[in-house]
Amino acid sequence: MKKRLLSALVCAALVFGLAAAGFAAEANPTVEEAAQVLSALDIMTGDENGDLHLGKTVTRAEFTKLTVAASAWADSVGPAASVSPYPDVPKSSWAAPYVQVAKEKGMVMGSLSGYFEPDRNITLVEGVTMVLRLLGYQDSDFSGVWGSGQMAMYQSLKLDKNISAGRDDAMTRQDALWLFYHLLTAKNKSGQVYLATLGHTLTAAGEIDRVALVNSVMEGPLVAEGNWQASLPFAASTAKVYRNGKAGSLADVQSLDVVYYSKPMRSLWAWSNKVTGSIQKISPSASSPTSVTVGGQTYTLETSSAAYALSDLGAFQTGDTVTLLLGRSGGVAAVRTPGESAGVTYGVVTGTGNASYQDKDGKSYTASTVYVTATDGNPYSYQWEDKNRKFEAGDMVQITAGDDGFQLKKLSATSLTGRVNAGGTALGGYDFASDVEILDTCGDGAALRVYPSRLAGVSFKDKMVRYYVLNENGEISRMILSDVTGDIHQYGVLTDVTESALGMTLLSSYVYDVAGVPGAYTSKTSIWNLEKGPCQIKMDGKEIGRIYNLTGAELTAVDGNTAVAGARQYTLSDSVAVYELRNKKYYLTDLSRVTGGGYDLTGWYDKAASEGGRIRVIIAEAE
Known part of the structure; x- marks a missing residue:
C-alpha cells in the first residue's frame, strides 16, 4: 500500500527548505x-x-x-x-x-x-x-x-x-x-x-x-516546462513549495527550474541553477557519458535523460553551445540549447591565457581563453579568438550564448545607492530576487559570492555597486560590488614591523600570522606606517598588495556572532580569528576557550558595519 524508501541519499550541502537552525532533530523540536x-x-x-x-x-x-x-x-x-x-x-x-x-x-x-x-x-x-x-x-x-x-x-x-x-x-x-x-x-x-x-x-x-529523511523520500527531478505539473502524484496547488532553499509559492517556480517532489510530504523543491557554455569534453566517452565539461568546469550527469542527451545517440556533442540545468547537488539534470534557456552570464574577468579543447572528433587543440568568475561564484573559461576585443583582469563582462557560440561584452558601470533593509531583502527601492546572485570584487579579478543577508544594514554610496541587473519583475537579479564586505581579504596579526626611511630610500619588513600560518613581506620602495597587532592583508593576485592595521574596541561581552563594547554592538566575521596574547606573543586559539571568563577581549574590525565591516580578529589577554 505504500512504498518506503529506506536508503538515505548522500546529504548535499544545500538547504532543502528545512529549518535554518539545523537539520538534526533538536532537543526541543517544534x-x-x-x-x-x-x-x-x-x-x-x-x-x-x-x-x-x-x-x-x-x-x-x-x-x-x-x-x-x-x-x-x-x-x-x-x-x-x-x-x-x-x-x-x-x-x-x-x-x-x-x-x-x-x-x-x-x-x-x-x-x-x-x-x-x-x-x-x-x-x-x-x-x-x-x-x-x-x-x-x-x-x-x-x-x-x-x-x-x-x-x-x-x-x-x-x-x-x-x-x-x-x-x-x-x-x-x-x-x-x-x-x-x-x-x-x-x-x-x-x-x-x-x-x-x-x-x-x-x-x-x-x-x-x-x-537524510527528506532525501530518502524525495523524487525527481522534473524540468518545469510544458505540462510538468501533470507528472506529480498530487495537485501542485496544494503543495508546500521551496525555491533555492527558501519557502515560497507555486508562482515562484520559473520555466526550466529543476524540480524535486515528495508525495508523503506534499512538497516541491525547485532549483534555478544553470550553466551555459561550450561542451569541452564528454567523459569517459560519448557512448557512455557520466560527466561533461563546460566552461572549464566538470559536472556529473544526474539523470539518464541528461546522459542520453550528451551521448552519441543524443542531440549534443563536443563543441556545441549548451545550457546545463543543474539539480540540487550540482549535477546535470537536463541539457537545453541556449535559445531555450536564455543563457546570459555576468561576471568579472580573472585572467586570460591558453587552454586545451576537444573538437567534435575528440582531437585536442589549444585556443585563447578568457577566465571569468561569474556572479554565482564559480569560475568559468571561454574560448575567445577575437584579437580586436581584448579583456583584462578586473573587467566586468556579459557572456551571451547563442546557436553560433558566445559573445563576450565589457560592461560599463551602473551605480546604485541606498540602504539594504534589516531583513536583507531589498536595496534602496529594489527587492532582491529569490535567486539573486551577488559578487563582491576587488582589484584585478579577486571575487567572492555573497548573499543578501550578509549585506543587511549596509548603506551603499558612491561606487560600491559596480553593476546590477533587474529581472522582469523589477527585482535585482545580478549585482557586482566593489569590495563592500571585505570578506575577500585575509586577516591575522602583524608580529613584527620594521620600517625605515633613509633619505630617498624606503625599507620595510612585515612578519605576520594568518590562521596560525606565518609569512613575511619586504619592500625596498615603500613603507606603510604600520604597528604590530591585528591586520588586514589585501592580495594582488598571488602577491601581497597592501597591509592595513585594524581598529580595536574593548569587548564587554560576546554572545554568538555578536560582540558588545560598551553601548555598541558589533557583528563577528564568520571566520573571525582569535589569538591569545601571552608574553608579547600571539597564539591562535578558539573563541569558546576565551569567552568563559578570565580574559580581557579586544575586537578588531576593518570598517563600520554600515559599510560592510565585521570584527575580524579578537585578541584575548589573561586578566
Missing part, C-alpha cells in the same frame, strides 16, 4: 519539525491539502493505521483485507487491511468480547501499549494492574514529552504526533534505537537527521 519527520517517513501525512488536523481526537482504527505505518510491516499492507479481522471490522472497511496486519503481528488486541471498537476514541494508555509493542514489549513484561507498567515504561523511555493527555484521556492527533516522534529515538527491548530498525541512520549524536 510541532512543524516533528511533523516533517513523520511526513517524510509516511507515518502521518495529513489530508489532500497536507492538513494534519492536530486538534482532532484519534479513533482506534486511525491509530492502528499510524502504528502500522510506523512499523517494519508498513509495506506488507495490501489494498484490501483478505478476511474480516474482527466482527466490527469487516473486510470491506478502509481500516481492515491495517487492522489485519496489526492483529497478525501482535500490535493490537480486541476486547474480551472479541470486538475491536474501531470508531471509539483511543485512550493514551491504549496508544502507549501499542507503541510499546513496536518496541518489543508484551503485556507479560509488565506486572500489576493493566496499563500501570506500560505508563511507567512510557515515562522511563521519555515518550511522554509534549503530550498533554492523561492515562485514560482520549488522544488528539497532536498527542499521537509526539508519541510517534519520540518512538523513533527510543530504544527497543533489545537496546537498539527504533529508527535504526527501520533502516535509517542517526547522526553521530544519536539524533534524527531530517536531511
